[in-house]
Amino acid sequence: MVEAPQTEEGWFALHDFRSIDWDAWRDAPERERERAIEEGKRFLRHREQVADADEGDSGLFSVLGHKADLLFVHFRPSLDDLSSIERRFEDTALAGFTERTTSYVSVTEVSGYVSDAYFEEGPEEVDAGLRRYIEGKLTPEIPDDEYVCFYPMSKRRGEEYNWYDLDFEDRADLMAGHGEVGKEYAGKIKQVIASSVGFEGHEWGVTLFGSDPTDIKDIVYEMRFDPASSRYGEFGEFYIGRRFPPADLGAYLAG
Amino acid sequence: MVEAPQTEEGWFALHDFRSIDWDAWRDAPERERERAIEEGKRFLRHREQVADADEGDSGLFSVLGHKADLLFVHFRPSLDDLSSIERRFEDTALAGFTERTTSYVSVTEVSGYVSDAYFEEGPEEVDAGLRRYIEGKLTPEIPDDEYVCFYPMSKRRGEEYNWYDLDFEDRADLMAGHGEVGKEYAGKIKQVIASSVGFEGHEWGVTLFGSDPTDIKDIVYEMRFDPASSRYGEFGEFYIGRRFPPADLGAYLAG
């Protein structure tokens, strides 16, 4: 049996996709709409200030197309925090105008492919820059006013190309090449990788943030030519959207 | 034709996944909510005390994400017990606030891969520890206040990697290696394996219990590198949740 990479986990993540029941919204009396917007804003501000937990981050995004209208992204220290957030939202009048189209549960993760030393010799033995990099991966901040792309992925276990049959070194090399592509987009694209092994059918949830949606297209396209993806990547559905402040919820719903 | 393993069966299992109709819940008068909570609690306490059958176990779990809100796990001596439980629940006011999103029917099973002697020479011929181990597998207890992971799986019948074409010995070796990974998590993860051959599209339902959800992620991830999984495992959807006592049902629904 080949060796599994060591991993360290950070915050748990909930990606909560909602579509708006526009027929109900169109027909609702002004007073009900106002209440929904108010309760939605209060819920969201509370989450964005992380008033419900010791630490974490939350953000609201509009989503293009029929797959969803809204995406709530929540990072929190525990699954229990996320479970509570789910149910708190259902308690708002805004929830009554939405339907959950899909969701994704995962936990941010750094693995031995990133740095052997960090895991073998301990965090103190690696330089401060790498430590900060890893900490940033485990406790990610959601950038303001940026486009978001989310997709689930797994590693292929084909009869010829089987990721889980490769030696650790081969996998580490492939991941290093993959990382090189990512580095070209430093400053343009921020990436959050979270494991969903044991939580979802796919193995990881990937969230990309960037101020230009063509950068998002470009990084995903370029990485697709990288053997770690071209031979070993299996992708689920993709979602594209843009962050907006809770204060703009009313304007968003007004069309 | 290669040899099928011998098997011994224990309790039948029903995994019953329900989503809550939050819109109906939000709009329901207090009195109706209270009645739903009361009837739900009574139903659940009755099941947890196994007042409906000679033996077995039942537990209630909250589930993360859109796939379900609640999971009821029931182990009982017969399929008829489970059929009756399904219908009894539908008779409660709580059921009216839920929708069944999916379910899983299976029977706990120990097979010849675990111990040839147990099957060939009889249970009396193996040591008491192994007998107790097997009995524990066939009549599993649901641990308190633990996270739960459930997923269905099958063995691959690919054109190159075909589990059902392997000799018994090769399969037994692969299962033994698989078991070694499991042993590393002894004390952290409790595993219930139940066959759904003839009952469901997938061949087994796997239920993992653990007090730390990252242990669940770790064991599933590590096992994925084991050839029994990497070459021969086919997995369905994964579900993650946490047990809670029926007494907390009202608090759960309050958000």
Next chain:
Amino acid sequence: MVEAPQTEEGWFALHDFRSIDWDAWRDAPERERERAIEEGKRFLRHREQVADADEGDSGLFSVLGHKADLLFVHFRPSLDDLSSIERRFEDTALAGFTERTTSYVSVTEVSGYVSDAYFEEGPEEVDAGLRRYIEGKLTPEIPDDEYVCFYPMSKRRGEEYNWYDLDFEDRADLMAGHGEVGKEYAGKIKQVIASSVGFEGHEWGVTLFGSDPTDIKDIVYEMRFDPASSRYGEFGEFYIGRRFPPADLGAYLAG
């Protein structure tokens, strides 16, 4: 082109899966429930007595899990008989409390794999036991108070393992080996094989009856190791349930 087997057809089969609208049932006034039960019982007794056609058989089963609550199995001499039964049921008050989750249309079939002589030389040329065996396959009776398992299947047309590319003799050998496994379960499991080629996406519907659900699991599991299944079988969803008399419909619905 390799040779297709000769076939003889018997009764057409309809497997009609229904889920119960438990919310509507819970809320319905007693009078409406009673009427639904009465009309359901009358419909079912009529079918079980085959009062609607020259010959055939019908049976009612409870089904475990979310895939369905009830399964009606009807065997009749013509597709028109089955079409009429479908619509007659929709005319009952019971139908109003059910939703059709799926169904399966097929025709019982015996093929040249069973006996070359029967097809080449004629039914009179084979011994009476074989004739009776074949007749039993074409006009199957539904046993009382037994568990039922239903699943659709097809033969694989993979790039390496392609059933439809094999010589008749190779297929006949594989089917004979498959039959050997079946014979081990004689007296325990009764099997109805019906072709759905031209009627459904899958090629056959298999219905197993047995008084012990672990026998059902065992035969399906053991057959999976047989090359006719392990290399050439493609399976759809599986359903498990138990027959009950129409007279018990009220008790069933009461939970």
Next chain:
Amino acid sequence: MVEAPQTEEGWFALHDFRSIDWDAWRDAPERERERAIEEGKRFLRHREQVADADEGDSGLFSVLGHKADLLFVHFRPSLDDLSSIERRFEDTALAGFTERTTSYVSVTEVSGYVSDAYFEEGPEEVDAGLRRYIEGKLTPEIPDDEYVCFYPMSKRRGEEYNWYDLDFEDRADLMAGHGEVGKEYAGKIKQVIASSVGFEGHEWGVTLFGSDPTDIKDIVYEMRFDPASSRYGEFGEFYIGRRFPPADLGAYLAG
């Protein structure tokens, strides 16, 4: 690049599958039912007389099982005719008791596999029998009181067996062998082949008519052993039903 066959197109086809909302039908007042039947009959008679276009044909079929209750088949000279028919039906009271479960858009087609000369030298250069055969394929009549089978299909583009990688001659040979099987059923089965390339996910819609449903099963089964199907065919869902005259609509709905 290998050569695509030449093609000639005839009528466009719409297969319109509808399920009946039996709950609404059961509960509707007699007057509404009568109006629905009347408007349905008028719509259907009008279509069967092709009063809406220069030429074509239309037919109504009952369908077995949960996939649909009714199938309307329309052949017309243009897509616009079919679009208009769709919307005209929605204007009837009958439409209010139906739900569209699926549909299929295609255009009847004859290709160079049938006759090189027809395409290379022109229709006048082939004998009158072949010309009539081709014309019959392009402007098909729907036979009275016959069973119908419909299914979509595509040609496989597998890594080993790739239809679109074969030389024209190899494809023509395979199609000729396929045609031989079809000829055995002359007089029993009438076949309409219509291309849906560019219109639907599958590449062709196949409609079979026959007075005995076991002939339908037999031809589909026998063809599955033909290499054009066994190695290169990919099939979608299958539907089975029977034609009935619009005048019997009331009787059909009465059960």
Next chain:
Amino acid sequence: MVEAPQTEEGWFALHDFRSIDWDAWRDAPERERERAIEEGKRFLRHREQVADADEGDSGLFSVLGHKADLLFVHFRPSLDDLSSIERRFEDTALAGFTERTTSYVSVTEVSGYVSDAYFEEGPEEVDAGLRRYIEGKLTPEIPDDEYVCFYPMSKRRGEEYNWYDLDFEDRADLMAGHGEVGKEYAGKIKQVIASSVGFEGHEWGVTLFGSDPTDIKDIVYEMRFDPASSRYGEFGEFYIGRRFPPADLGAYLAG
């Protein structure tokens, strides 16, 4: 790692598929229908005149079959423009009679396969004809009164045929051959290719316009024999429809 092609992006595209709730439409009072038509027309004229953004184009199409009734195609300079259009439409009374069945988000794209010089030496270094060709691809106009075909596609990453494993030159050769087929249809078919990498599960959305739907069938069929498609193309669902002016919306809905 092989080289990804360079790309230039133009307008973003939204394909918005809607089905009409014909039951609600049939039952709506005349006044409500008129209002829906009026608001729909106003919305559409506004979009077709691109009164909502600096530049772009919009068009309305009827769609055949159950997959949708209407298709709105919008090209705009930014994703934000498209998000706003989505929500503006939901604000019309017409939206209340429609349901979104699917949608597609993409961005028009020209890549290095078309012209190395354009990307390596700059737009000024290529001749004016090529510059105009590329500009036309990036800012496409929607032709009047034409049939439309839409489908999503991806390049195969099979174990044997893996597009993303090919050298740039091999891919460029395959794309050039593909382009040759397209040129045969110059004047008959207009093609819009837009990347959905990072936005959708499939990698490109293809929109074809033509005045004869059999030309659409022919180009898709002929291209399927081209190795770029036959070995490397993976296709999603296909949709076929026809453009009509907003002024005809009332006539369209009248059947």
